[in-house]
Amino acid sequence: MSDIIYTKVDEAPELASASFLPIIQKFAAAAGVSVGTKDISLAGRILSTFPEHLKEDQRQSDDLAELGRLVKTADANVIKLPNISASVPQLVAAIKELQGQGFALPDYPEAPETDEDKAIRAKYDTLKGSAVNPVLREGNSDRRAAKAVKSFAQNNPHRMGDWTADSKTEVSSMSGGDFFSNETSATLANEATAKIVLTTDAGETVLKEGITYPAGTVVDATFMSAAALQSFLKGEIDKTKADGTLFSLHMKATMMKVSDPIIFGHAVKAFLAPVFEKHGDAMADLGVNPNSGLGDLLARVEGNAAIMADIDACMASRPPMYMVDSDKGITNLHVPSDVIIDASMPALIRAGGKGWGPDGKESDTNCVIPDNSYAPVYDESVKFFKENGKLNPATAGTVQNIGLMAQKAEEYGSHPTTFEMPAAGTVKMILDDGTVLHEHTVEAGDIWRSASARKAPIEDWVNLAISRQKAEGCSAIFWLDANRAHDAELIEYVKPILEAKGVADKFQIMAPREATRASLEIITKGENTIAITGNVLRDYLTDLFPILELATSAKMLSIVKLMNGGGLFETGAGGSAPKHVQQLQEENHLRWDSLGEFCALGESLTFLADAKNNEKARVLGQAVDAATQGILDNSRSPSRKVGEPDNRDSHYWFARYWAEALAAQSTDADMAAHFAPIAKALAENEAAIVSELAAAQGSAADLGGYFHTSADKTAAVMRPSATLNGIIG
Numbered sequence: 001m002s003d004i005i006y007t008k009v010d011e012a013p014e015l016a017s018a019s020f021l022p023i024i025q026k027f028a029a030a031a032g033v034s035v036g037t038k039d040i041s042l043a044g045r046i047l048s049t050f051p052e053h054l055k056e057d058q059r060q061s062d063d064l065a066e067l068g069r070l071v072k073t074a075d076a077n078v079i080k081l082p083n084i085s086a087s088v089p090q091l092v093a094a095i096k097e098l099q100g101q102g103f104a105l106p107d108y109p110e111a112p113e114t115d116e117d118k119a120i121r122a123k124y125d126t127l128k129g130s131a132v133n134p135v136l137r138e139g140n141s142d143r144r145a146a147k148a149v150k151s152f153a154q155n156n157p158h159r160m161g162d163w164t165a166d167s168k169t170e171v172s173s174m175s176g177g178d179f180f181s182n183e184t185s186a187t188l189a190n191e192a193t194a195k196i197v198l199t200t201d202a203g204e205t206v207l208k209e210g211i212t213y214p215a216g217t218v219v220d221a222t223f224m225s226a227a228a229l230q231s232f233l234k235g236e237i238d239k240t241k242a243d244g245t246l247f248s249l250h251m252k253a254t255m256m257k258v259s260d261p262i263i264f265g266h267a268v269k270a271f272l273a274p275v276f277e278k279h280g281d282a283m284a285d286l287g288v289n290p291n292s293g294l295g296d297l298l299a300r301v302e303g304n305a306a307i308m309a310d311i312d313a314c315m316a317s318r319p320p321m322y323m324v325d326s327d328k329g330i331t332n333l334h335v336p337s338d339v340i341i342d343a344s345m346p347a348l349i350r351a352g353g354k355g356w357g358p359d360g361k362e363s364d365t366n367c368v369i370p371d372n373s374y375a376p377v378y379d380e381s382v383k384f385f386k387e388n389g390k391l392n393p394a395t396a397g398t399v400q401n402i403g404l405m406a407q408k409a410e411e412y413g414s415h416p417t418t419f420e421m422p423a424a425g426t427v428k429m430i431l432d433d434g435t436v437l438h439e440h441t442v443e444a445g446d447i448w449r450s451a452s453a454r455k456a457p458i459e460d461w462v463n464l465a466i467s468r469q470k471a472e473g474c475s476a477i478f479w480l481d482a483n484r485a486h487d488a489e490l491i492e493y494v495k496p497i498l499e500a501k502g503v504a505d506k507f508q509i510m511a512p513r514e515a516t517r518a519s520l521e522i523i524t525k526g527e528n529t530i531a532i533t534g535n536v537l538r539d540y541l542t543d544l545f546p547i548l549e550l551a552t553s554a555k556m557l558s559i560v561k562l563m564n565g566g567g568l569f570e571t572g573a574g575g576s577a578p579k580h581v582q583q584l585q586e587e588n589h590l591r592w593d594s595l596g597e598f599c600a601l602g603e604s605l606t607f608l609a610d611a612k613n614n615e616k617a618r619v620l621g622q623a624v625d626a627a628t629q630g631i632l633d634n635s636r637s638p639s640r641k642v643g644e645p646d647n648r649d650s651h652y653w654f655a656r657y658w659a660e661a662l663a664a665q666s667t668d669a670d671m672a673a674h675f676a677p678i679a680k681a682l683a684e685n686e687a688a689i690v691s692e693l694a695a696a697q698g699s700a701a702d703l704g705g706y707f708h709t710s711a712d713k714t715a716a717v718m719r720p721s722a723t724l725n726g727i728i729g
């Protein structure tokens, strides 16, 4: 096993790796540090799932399973780049691409009937949504901006859209019947095995059995009423129209792969309600599934003039929609994975509450977030900025995050225990001793789910918060709502630990809405705070605050201290930036910023040094930190525009600063001597390298695929400087 594992992923970060990883491997080798790769890309995971359909030489090992074992050991040292959490349209597109490349994979069965199809569908479904992160995240999360990154942002403040008191932008959520209001929660005194049973007029169905929980697990259950959701969505569409704002829906249909595509589908149905009323059966015959989005729907009904005419008429009567791409007519409701709440809401707030309309112009927006569990964070942010005007990144303090994440904590781990109710009845969660832990009366179509958080991760999370607060000495807030069932159980854990450690006075406990306001007030004053949150808020806040403070969450330090002693270093807090790939394909410019990778690499090397007493790794890591500082001090981050320095240029500069720092240090004379000529060559050839990199930009780039690119073609695109390649070797 290599000293460090660098993950092979998808889209923009994977393109960046084609340029950056050879540099890392070459530099690390000089210190005797090996850096290997494991493939967790969507295409790689598909291939490793269907060996029986592939030729011998096409088969791929199950790297995710291997990594899943590794992260439970003290030996783990993994640099994890963001990967695709696939929606169904993405999964289907990836399968199609692989088939086209000669991999005889089965089609994705949309409506499986035979046992064989059902088995294939079940296998594909394991690849859907967030199938990687929960497996690797065997520890809690510590995300923050490194000091150098934060001071760079303060000294070079980004542009922020203006907020005005009369902005019509708002966040709209249900008034009841949602996950928030129906939640029940209990902490198990003993270990238990549970089953979930639905009783209807037709009898009993076991939805799931054999779910095992260790003692001390907090187990929740809740549901969203489909009827309440539908009437809410209808009301919001009408209200948006009356207010003259844009209609937008913000979900996490990727990660929350069972519940959120269904909610998204309800919005598609609500928006096109008259069309579904009139043509519902015909559309079903054409294979329309609203959960796959308006884009898929339009492609299926395209040939039917009557349906198309009614869709056009309906759309004309609706409020304008918030657009993903107004030039191409791609709306918020086209693809469930296009608008993802953690990135979409902060971008809108950073822009002064503006979304893009079908006319390509900015407009105030109704942000529909049906469930109330976390929507108040965005609602309160919008209200705060309307009252106080935009945040000033030059003077703002920072909000760090400690997130409860380990062992599939909370809703993030609820995929196998979320169900759309086939009929009205009663859902019970029953323990093996006969105790009915949770019980809900449901209607057909309601979305019922159970989530859990285990004792060891919860305690580890509180202790991590205590040590981070001690290190920072700043305000620290547990974002927990004493009036929410799940949070009340967590508070029962938090308070005794804080008291036993004598630090209760250093922490506050506040509901998300109050915590949002308090945190915004703190950073507005230029002070810092730590948000100690559950798993979903970890996700939301580590985009929200970085996007306001630093312009992007790509620059975040994202450390997962694994519970069994290893280290997982996530790069940034953002995703795989599909828009960046599109730009590269069209004009060979990659605006992806690898600052997250730089930060993670430094942490990973330092972790290796500490864990294995590897002093050469320490020297490498310290030089990485110096190189990262060099990138910031000299403004070597990629530009967004073609013709200007991009991701590849930033890697050249990183290599140069890294080599210079290694040559200049005096801890390890051998390494200094090794890197001195490399540093010299990189500096002396600057003009040639920069011009070779610049010459590559401007025309279309062929990667030989999207989900499964050709390694040779990608290397040719991402490593266009023969001079640089010669020096790196």
Ligand SMILES: NC(=O)C1=CN([C@@H]2O[C@H](COP(=O)(O)OP(=O)(O)OC[C@H]3O[C@@H](n4cnc5c(N)ncnc54)[C@H](OP(=O)(O)O)[C@@H]3O)[C@@H](O)[C@H]2O)C=CC1
Pocket: 081, 082, 083, 084, 085, 086, 133, 254, 255, 337, 338, 339, 340, 343, 344, 552, 553, 554, 572, 573, 574, 575, 576, 577, 578, 579, 580, 591, 592, 593, 594, 596
């Ligand atoms: N940890 C993980 O594995 C994560 C994976 N994802 C996955 O990523 C995909 C896309 O998700 P989406 O919500 O669109 O979020 P992204 O973070 O990929 O994209 C949102 C925007 O953020 C900006 N951005 C993000 N990272 C960088 C970076 N390193 N450098 C520069 N800009 C950056 C870009 O803005 P601009 O275009 O304005 O430059 C980008 O368009 C999905 O498949 C999702 O499942 C998402 C989050 C985390």
Ligand SMILES: O=C(O)CCC(=O)C(=O)O
Pocket: 085, 129, 130, 133, 134, 254, 255, 342, 538, 539, 542, 573, 574
């Ligand atoms: O796992 C996912 O799908 C997304 C993860 C994410 O957005 C995050 O951890 O910030």
Ligand SMILES: [Mg+2]
Pocket: 342, 539, 540, 543, 573, 574
């Ligand atoms: Mg996120």
